[in-house]
Structures are given as structure tokens and as C-alpha cells.
Amino acid sequence: MSVLTKGCKEKIVQSKETLLAPLVSLFDMPHPVVWNAVFKRTAPLDVEIGFGMGEFLARQASLYPERDFVGIEQLWERIYKTFKKIAETADSQNALDNIKILQADARVVFERLFLPGSIDNIYCLYPCPWPKKAHIKHRIFCQDFFKLLNNRLKDGGRITVVTDFYPYFSWMLEEVQNTGFDVQTQRVAASYDTKFERKWLSGGQQEFFEAQFVKIKNISYGLKEDVALKTYKLKEFDPKAFRFVDFKEDIAVIFKDFLFDAEQRRAMVYLIVSEGHLTQHFWVAITEQKGYWTVAKSEGQNFFPTPGIAKAIELVFEAAQNNRS
Template sequence: MPHAYVSLAPLLPALGLTGPLDWAAEFGRAAPVDLEIGSGNGEYLVQRARAAPERNVVGLELLWGRVKKTLRKIGLAGVPNARVLYGDAHLALDRLIPPASLACAYALFPCPWPSSETDRRRLFGHAFLRLLNSRLAPDGTAFVVTDDRPYHDWVLAQVPGTGFRATTRLVGPDHATKFERKWHAGGQTAFHRIDLVKREHLALPLKEATPMRTHLVARFDPARLAMRDAHADDVRVRMKGFLFDPLQAVGMVHVVVVEERLKQDLWVEIVPATGGWRIQPARGCNAVMTDGVQMALDLVLAACEGAAGRGDGPA
């Protein structure tokens, strides 16, 4: 039966990758790499791939529904020079995209998130621009197109100290994306384009995974387990719930970890092991091992030890 997405071959799942991307190996050739940040349903990505077969184009998208539509467009268009990186932009730039490996990066109509400039969801803040600078080649360029003037002004205010020089101009509806068509149909005929040219290269290395310390607790009582949230510096850990299956003797703690601009929603499992119970990220959840995830494991350990001290449990 044909798949809705045609083929998964162009898919790069961020949480399934363990090291830096090798663009030449991925595409089978050495060629300039263009990155579309927030590639949506893939309209412009496929258009760009078809128009420039001598370049490799990569869409970076967080939402699976949009990734699936992009895969379908790539498959139907038959463009071998297109890929989709499925995951968070900060995670991808921090840990997967090698320094100085991009020829161009761009974003078309990113969500302005009308809230404070410290909102972790808002792209192209000061720290993000510095990171983006480090991933662009010395002669690399970037641009952002937005329909929102306040967001345009906010991005410009972030530029000093990022190694970029910014210029702006008004452009027409030239990109044929879903949101551009929406705004154009509503009467907007001009959009704000910010061009970012590197004045200097910033050297920011790829972040490496934090070595994971799993825990072994001699005993715990699931009926008495009391979880607590915690925060330290820029890391927040929220305990969302706990499930225990007495037949399989497995406990599962639902955890949300937010640190800097990365949010992870995962499960921590408490499973029988020689000498007690092992506390570790649940198999299959593909968590990125960070300081925040380690804090979550430590909090589950403290809760298990506290439960064991308050009464007799099942083991």
C-alpha cells in the first residue's frame, strides 16, 4: 500500500541521530548546503531544490504533520538533493549541524510568538543568532522574511554582538508558502526581509551529550512515591505523573525538562534489576542526554529513596 509520505528516505530524525551530520555522506556528494529553518509543509523547500540542483537543501521542522507533507512533496517531485531534519531548531544547531557547514540559512514567516523576548519558543534571539553564525561558512549568509513588523524590529535589536550585519527591505509575495498566501489573501502585499551577512565568524563547538548516570535503589514503595518539581539556573524539571504496573513490576515517571531553549517530554522507568530497581530513561523515548535529564533521574532517585524510607513497599 502506498505511504502518504511516499518515502522516508529523505528523513533525518534529530532524536535518532547520535553525532554530527556528515552532509557529503548524506547526499553522496560535496555541495553547498542550504538550511530552511521551519520549513513547514515544504512548498518553498521543494521549489528551491528543483531550481538549484547543484545545491543540497535541508528543511528543519518540528511538527510531524508538516514533515510528512514535506516528505510527500519531495517524493512526488523526485528531488534527490532535498532532506528533512525532523526536530527542534536549537537542538539541531547545538548538537547536529557542524560548525561552518552551511552556505545559507533562512526562515520564511517564523511564528512571532507575541510575548516577551525571553520566550524560549521565539527564534532568532541573540543567542540563537550567535549559534547560527557559527554554523554558517565564513562567507555564508542568512535571511528572515516576516509579515510582522514588531517581530522584524525585535530581530534587528538582537543582531549587535552576533557577528552579523543586518540590512532590511520590503519584498513581495515571492515564496509561495502557506502563510505567505494567507497574509497575501488578507490584503498584505509587502513583507519584511532581513538579510544577515557575516562580519566575523564565531567559533561555537557542537555540544556533546552529558554522560548518563543511571541509578540503582535497593527498594521503593510505589504507593508512597511523592514526586517534586525542581529548577536550578536555567534548568526546570516538572514531574507530570507516575504509573505503576504491578504485573510487570515496572514504574514509569512522566517528566518534562526545559533548559535554555530545549524542551524534552520523556518517561523515566523504574525497573527490577540485580540488587534492586534501576532508574533510567525509558527505552524508546530517544531523550537527548542533558544536564536537565540527569537532574530528572536524580529527582526520581530521591523520590524512590524517600518512598522506601516511609514504609514497606512491594520490593
């Protein structure tokens, strides 16, 4: 909605719906995502990882209306501030409908949502440095992640990473070896004007470390695809005897809770399923219908249908079968 305020300066007043418009649900669209269909046009595609307060994302989208931008961030508080930043940056000519936002772990998003050879540029400004030796394993730009990004980039596509923390910078230059990139590095002054850059700048840091990774050779890295989920049937089920033993292999399925509604004739099993970078909270329903029991995913929850989720349903079926009295 556009209104004239005092002084006749045109101001965009955003309804909550408009404010949240860039948000894309990970689960309501087919995987992998065809971004041209989401943006309803064919345009170059740039992605920012960990956009924080969204300053750079909003600026880029405003400067380059002919390009499309996907921002990935884990923290909702920052995402919400980014919506406001997008609304402030938009003007009556340019609604910034070239931005889509995903709340997720970037590793999972690149594994599942982006097709090979589909991205032009990837940006990551001031990634979490994980300075302690014991935490280095959490750094995102490890060799495996470089391989994944390589595969999802177009030929000649580019990753730009800037960090305030030299040990992370030199570690990244080791990790990128043999992942199909040509590397260009430079020391730069503060030039992105993001919250974290301003923080380091106000702390006295004048110099930052920027790397450009240009894809020169394709590395194969399979897409993680959704799997079909089964519904199991049981002739008998005794909720009082239900016991679930945690499963811990490549996939971990950990039991958290069991509820039974005697009137509804339905049991609900709450599990945590971990595989690779992905941890999902998941409910399996055991429901009596027409004289038999079904074991299946519970409706009304968001999750990626992965091999771990399929395993969780199978394990609940086995537990329900074995614990019959």
C-alpha cells in the first residue's frame, strides 16, 4: 500500500503479509526447486549464505533488479529484521520481488534445493569463524562444502567470501584445494557495510580478507532427493507395551515421547532423526482404522522426506509389532 505522509514524501506502508512475502517455505514446493518458476521469470541467480540483517542482500537486489536473489539464514530474529530492511530498501518503482528467503542450514539447502549448474554467484560475508580448535569442524567452508557449491554453480560461477579472521581465511585456502576452483585473494578495507563488518570496524579492525573462488572444473555432487514414505499395517497393537529402542548408525533415530489417546484410538511417537547435517523432529502416528492399525507419518508437520524419516517410520512399525502383548 502506498500513502502520502506529511511533507508529501511517498512512503510504502507494508502489511504483515507484504513484509513476509519474500519468505519461501522449504516444504511447500517440489525439491529440487526450479527457481525460475518461483521468481516467475528467467534471470541470473545469486545466493547469499548467512545474510544476518540483510543489508547486502537488500542492496544487491535493489542495485540489480535484472537478477534474482535467494538468501539463506538460520536465525529468525535476523530474518525478521531483514524483511524490514527489504521493505525500507524497496521503493514505489522497485518492490524487490527479486528476493526470496529461506530459513535453514545452508548445507541442507544446497544439498536438496538447488539443481547442479544453476547458480551464478554465491556470497558469504563474515561466516562464523569458530576460532577454538575443537570447533573448527563447525566451519562451513570445509572441503566438502566447496565441492557441493562447485556442483551447484554454473561454469565460471563465483563464490565471494570475506572474513575478519585471518586463521579462517588461510584454513579455507587449504580446504578449497582440489574442489574445482581458481582462487583470487585480496586484503580489503571495510566495503560491505553489514552489521558484523561495522562491529569489527568499530573495534578497530581496518583490514579484512576476501577470497573469490571461480569455478573452473565441475565436481560431481549428487542431489539429495526426497524418498517415498510407506504406510505400514498392523493387525494388533498394544499401546501399554510400546517400547522404542534408539537407533544409532549413519542415521540416528532417538525416541523422545509417546502419547496415546484411547478415545481417538491413536498413538503418537515423537522422534529426533539425524542424518548428515540434517536433524528433524518428527511424529509418527499409529492409528486404528477399520479393524487394523496403520503406522505412518503424522499429518500437519514440516519435514524433508529423507531415508532417516523412512527409517524412523519403519522402526516405529517394528517396535509396535514386537511389543504386542
